[in-house]
Amino acid sequence: MNEAVPAHMSPTRSFQGLILTLQRYWADKGCVILQPYDMEVGAGTFHPATTLRSLGPRPWKAAYVQPSRRPTDGRYGKNPNRLQHYYQYQVILKPSPPDLQALYLGSLEAIGIDASVHDIRFVEDDWESPTLGAWGLGWECWCDGMEVSQFTYFQQVCGVDCAPVSGELTYGLERLAMYVQGVDNVYDLNFNGREGAERVSYGDVFLQAEQEYSRHNFEHADTGKLLRHFQDAEGECEALLAAGRDEAARNGGPHRMVLPAYDQCIKASHVFNLLDARGVISPTERQNYILRVRSLAIACGEAWLMTEAGGA
């Protein structure tokens, strides 16, 4: 496909070119190409297209970019590698195909990583998300000593055993782009693949945001309001699930309120991350908050199995 790609779209020269190459690659493999979920999440896994769709028996293949917020990783734009907002590229294939490793390696080749000159390795890394009640086995994928992706066979999500098991790939897009562009500072990434006056860098797009959000996450976010938001989201999630359950019991048929309830679970999780960044959560309370989010996730997972997409 390279002959059709103009220079400014080359994944080794352009951040958006890298993203579009991955989109094209996974579209060719039969994935639904989704757009990012329109809520603040800590990782691409939180997107309902992964969390909820990995539950139940229905096959599913999707790929998408997901902006990921990690409030505690903010560095005021001063660290060349750490960001409180970055992009993950997420692929979910259910059931996991037998050639998933080969498909993954094909995607690296598509973005310009030649396996005959690079050292690509699958290094043990068991994935666990305590807030999602999820775990899986897999690897971090190394390219010349750098972790460029996470590769996981989901075993349990929202406290439910996965049947069938999904394969999940998560690419850290900035890191991968830095690698293929040969750049040591994320803000120096070429975003649009143009040169000269037309060149837009990652810093042009995101440096100010990193500075402002770092101040917000660490200094200004109103902890009193956040604590209330957490409780509100938690209460709303539970209320919506109860409403859907009652309707289903009364009228028969599926649960019809899972996705809105799950949005509130996502919200609670993000608010918790902000509170954590503000340093107002003690280690003992921390565990407690994680358990509260997890019980929302588990309740959503259970309800999902009562929906049509959940296989009911």
Added chain:
Amino acid sequence: MPDLLIELFSEEIPARMQARAAEDLKRLVTDGLVEAGLTYEGAKGFATPRRLALTVHGVTARSADVKEERKGPRVGAPEKALEGFLRSAGLASIDDAKIESDPKKGDFYVAVIEKPGRAAEEIVAELLPQVIRNFPWPKSMRWGAASAPKDSRFADADALGTGSLRWVRPLRSILCMFGPETEDPEIVSFRVGDIESGNVTYGHRFMAPDAIRVRRFDDYVPKLEAAKVVLDPERRRNIIATEAKNLAFAQGFEVVEDAGLIDETAGLVEWPVVLMGRFDEAFLEIPEEVIRLTIRQNQKCFVLRGADGALTNRFLLVSNIEARDGGKEIIAGNERVIAARLSDARFFYEQDLATPLGEWGAKLEAVTFHDKLGTQAERVARIATLAGALAPVVDAKPEEAERAAKLAKADLPTGMVGEFPELQGVMGRYYAKAQGEAANVADAIRDHYKPQGPGDAVPSEPVAMAVALADKLDTLTGFWAIDEKPTGSKDPFALRRAALGVIRIVLENGLRLPLLPLFSKRLDETTAADLLSFFADRLKVHLRDQGARHDLIDAVFALPGQDDLLMVVRRVEALAGLLASDDGQNLLTSYRRAANILRAEEKKDGKSYTGEPDHALIHEKGEAAERELLAVIENVEAHVEKHLKLEDFSGAMASLAELRPAVDAFFDHVTVNAEDTNLRENRLKLLNRIREAMHGVADFSKIGG
């Protein structure tokens, strides 16, 4: 005799699980063969990141025929009993059973069951699926279409849901060959999940990914080698160690030895290629420990020392391929990652240095140490007070001990220790030095965690000793106060290690540290006694490891108020010295004789013979040996007491030994159970006196052997 070759080919097996898995495969298969009646001459298991392999040679081709006789019911037994017998013996009719006679029981049926031997192939084909399905991986998983629920309209007909095959990572193919050397071996055919066994394997993932047909172990290993796979992990380790050494040597450097890292890297590659990279020399300003950990832990690379012993700005990486460009890209990539990691580390280091250690320490107020034991800051305050109080015992200045203790945990909230928890103390020392703390205070911050294990040295500098003791004693008394003691194999707060640490610091530095007064500041009498007996147990284990006799330690600890570990050990040593001598052995015999007589008589009479013997009676009516013993014993008691006061336990033991001739003579010439009841009572009291005198030094009743 035929050989068996098995290979289980999968996606990447975690490095840390490979060696164990190769052994498990060997054990499970060979045990299974033997159980099925086969024998074999030898077996060896192998592992690479993508395969477990096993060769078993000299396997018998068939198991032997077995003839078994099973006794049944008597002739004429009820129909039900006969039916049951036929069923269990697998007979079609009772006419197939023979009848035997027993003189007592009469005639009864006997079934003769003949089990013909089975072909080894058949046994293997039955055994392997069981071994694979029940393989003891520390963690295993399901995968793929087979993991879909079996009753779902979305799944294949052969889906098994959560009951589908589990393996450490997806299992992709199985090779299983069996046959004699002289002929072409054949595929042992079986099916596990959706995998059919065969004669095919695959080479290196990138350099030779094609299928390879294999006949037996002898062509398996070289064919893999040609396909860029070194099967034997030992060989991969040797290649890594040798290449690393040579590369380093060529530059005049030396590899910082790291056997654990060699093992791990050998488990991450099928075709090891060692390459050298470098990083900016400016990073060498970062503490060496940080550089090593960053490079080792995150990047699994080796660091190098120069001729002067200092770290150099080079590292060695172990890659999995012979790259087309000779490794240029791989080195460049690794260099960039290491530079990024080191600049992260430098960022933490500089950030940490920008804040005084005391201020970092203040953050411990917000950190809980344990729900019932308060915050880390409260703990630090307790340790500081205790360290100050202990300072005179170890010849430290109290203000230095307190200062070091106050800073000892201050590095816990720093960025660097957050990143590398194992650098606790090490970083505190650097930060303390940087802000001009005294060298012994800074060293104590690092060394107060010592000893971290049986092989670790104990602190020997006074300030470090004071803080180390205070830290461990605070932990022990704290957890005893809230009744969180180790049970069985559970010791989540490493209290055994803390007690052993106190014991070693005290003994190896010759410290006088009575423990009970320290315990009683925080614990009631019973709990303090319980903690002391915990120390006694740890001391026993410690001394036993050093070859001391268990019963001698018991004999000393049975004395009241033994809370001074150094004195306990001195006494045990003196006791061992005494018992090694003839005098000591004879004295022990006499002691036992006296103690046995006393026990028997006291039991018979229902009273104990304590109290002073009647001296006048002895002088008037007693025998010469009895008078002699009384005189000697008074002398010995005085000598023992004098020596004990001086803590001269060998002297006390030697004094005890003076008893021996008089005691021997007493038993030779005096009848304890005399007719005269007054004389008898007096003699028993005399024996009791011997027992008491000896118990002043150790409880000899606890001594065995």
